[in-house]
Amino acid sequence: MGYVGCSSSTSTPAPSSGHLELAGNGAYLVRNVIDCAGCHTADPTKPFGGGVKFPIDTAGHFVTSRNLTNDPATGMKLTEEQFLKVMQTGEDFTNHGQVLLVMPWPNFRWMTTDDLKALYAFLQVLPPVVNQIPPDDKGPAAGQGPVPLPAQYDEGEEVRPLPPTDAPVPLAPPGTPTTVPDPGHAVRGAAIMPLSYAKMPHFYKRTAEEQAAFGRGSYLVNAALCGECHTNKGGYSRVLKPGPDFLKIPAAEYLTGGTAFSVPPPLASVLKQTRTMSANLIGTGGYFNEPKTTFLSFAGIIDATAHVDDSPPLPLGWPMPAAHFRGLSLGELTDIYTYMKILAEDYDHTGQTDKETQGQARYCTGNADCQPGETCSVDGSADKAVNSQCVGKGCKVDSDCAACQKCTASTCQAPAASDACLTTGL
Template identity: 25%
Template sequence: MKKLPALLLAGVAVLAVGAAALVWRLNLRDETAIAAGPPPAASAEQVARGAYLARAGNCMTCHTTRGGTPYAGGLGIDTPFGTVYSSNLTPDEATGLGRWTPDHFWRAMHNGRAADGRLLYPAFPYPNYTQVTRADSDALYAYLRSLPATARPNTPHALRWPFSTQPALAVWRALYFSPGVYETDTAQSAEWNRGAYLVRGLGHCAACHTARNVLGATDDRLDLAGGLIPMQNWYAPSLTSDTEAGLAGWDTPHIVSLLKTGVSPRGSTIGPMAEVVLRSTQYLSDGDLGAMAAFLKSLPPTPAEPAPRSAPPPARVATRGAKLYEQHCVQCHGDTGQGVPGAYPALAGNRAITLDPPANLVQIVLNGGFAPATAGNPRPYGMPPYALVLSDADLAAVLTHVRNAWGNRAPEVTELQVNRYRTTSRQ
């Protein structure tokens, strides 16, 4: 009788493996027609359009190593399941896209498959790119084909088993991915639809601003409602909540300015979003940025949850935090947290200060940070790092102070939280 549980477990394991194999085989069925022969000649206008779209998708950031040839791949992207390495997008025959056709490229964008039919990992955001139109896919392909060919073999992924297997990826896709293209909402304006297309598709904003489950998938029901960016310990705030980063109450020119220059009268970008502005959105047209603003302003607001009642910080923490603020922060941010317009952000009434979790605050004080150096703001003011100046207890105390001074109300930042972010931070 003691063998029965073991036999049951073995049977369940066999069924699980069989189900995974079945799903894998079903996923291997690919009915996309792939045209043979050399690709058609691209016009200069199509190549220029593709270059613009590559900026909109921020493609070069992931497909270029530091100091490496643009788009030659090899950048390691850390995930909770191991490291995925970006591929070579130059037109090299042996190691890049030289043998790919426009149909191959469309299949990768739309259905997450390589030229040989292999399933791609969603670190390449095809769950978002699937909404890209065929015309835009062809323009991107034309641009990438125009680049100088660089012979750089693709680096094998370093993923843990079973995440390293195609059957496991097939199961993930069966659960969380359905190919599709952007469908115009006829009840909305052309501008709104353009913004929605950019935000949901090439912009892949949901890849950061939507929470992920234990298998790394986003939930459409929580689209753009905020989430912790895996492996980076930055919180991408909700774009639907007025208490986080909702834009419904912003003027359109302020949103455009934020995406174009990294700063606006209502706030500034820092951390991963500063990189997005630096490498992507600053190059978009004012018309496209205005369209994105129109869409973001229209997002249905997330119902505000009652703020949790947080006890006042312990007196010793409050006293210590106030003293540290006076020593290190008051010169820039002011004795009442008022900041300096155009230079140092106000801390009083700043919703970025009271975000929960406090990951971004800890990151900024530990490692410093600047708004991006853009054409519209070439010399941004920044925050120096304090990782070697403040202990975990010091940093927790000063952040607790600013989160509970000048009308701010937020839970205490603990020493344990600071230590966790410090020891797991990846820049």
């Protein structure tokens, strides 16, 4: 609990022990489940100091992640109540009346208020960082306001009542305690699963233990953003066009991968990756439906942060936050596995997109960086603006090639600069 225990700031009053415990729970979530710092740290010497600029359209509009530390001049000034509003409705307290556009509050809003308060307590004890955030330029998107927290779960294939936001589930059998504890949020997790249980008839025959693990896994997956990167329909993981479907998750694409990521230039040369694509996880041909996938092979990939089941065992592509998930308890990693495996096996995939997602495009500065027989497409490559990449591998279909590359005349070629895959993925 480095940040929590070691907070040496003199401007912050000493937190109470209850507060510290809450902050400890928040620290666990932030360290291992949700990578807030990944988006909220532009300068590694200023953790949680914000300043990462995110383009939001092709017309040059952008938003910048905020400083989440409690630096009095440049940091987060939200009260706990306002913070809950941010997380549950997307309200932007810096730009009044507007909604946050990049911040994944549509996922966070389903967390329990206890967990949200834990996140707030954690942010409050972070060492203050001085970092002034420049104003956003949201363009037409500034017209969208915050979205009240729905009383039911309404972003998936079926609408469901939500269990109470905090742990105990009210039950009133005569003469017995009035609450049943739901410490792992299994009941809540089961409610915030985007796919229809009607399309999973076998689910009801699973054991109580499996169903509980599924619910706990769902809470982690659907609040922890696996879906944000592993669901893709035309470049988005949910409907962002205002209207009746606003924020709905496309069921046919849920967790079937295909999001294309251009690795930012300074990282590309370090990671030796030019472009990556999120993997198909639960589709018929998805990772969790492959016969060779077991809990141990999944845990092995996360632990090594590499494709240890392939040769050569390339490191996992950016920005898959496996290093982050390594800190999950074994129980929680098992819950995530169970959730994915049950969806892969039980859900009726008829009509679901089954994407043949592609591996990572390797970064190169010369042929020596590529596999034998491949060449480095540095010069004249169609999407040189993105980065140079190894091409020329023998192939039969596009899925034999790296992210967004095309199989042309039995060899993998770089995509044209105008190829839609580069912006909208597969």
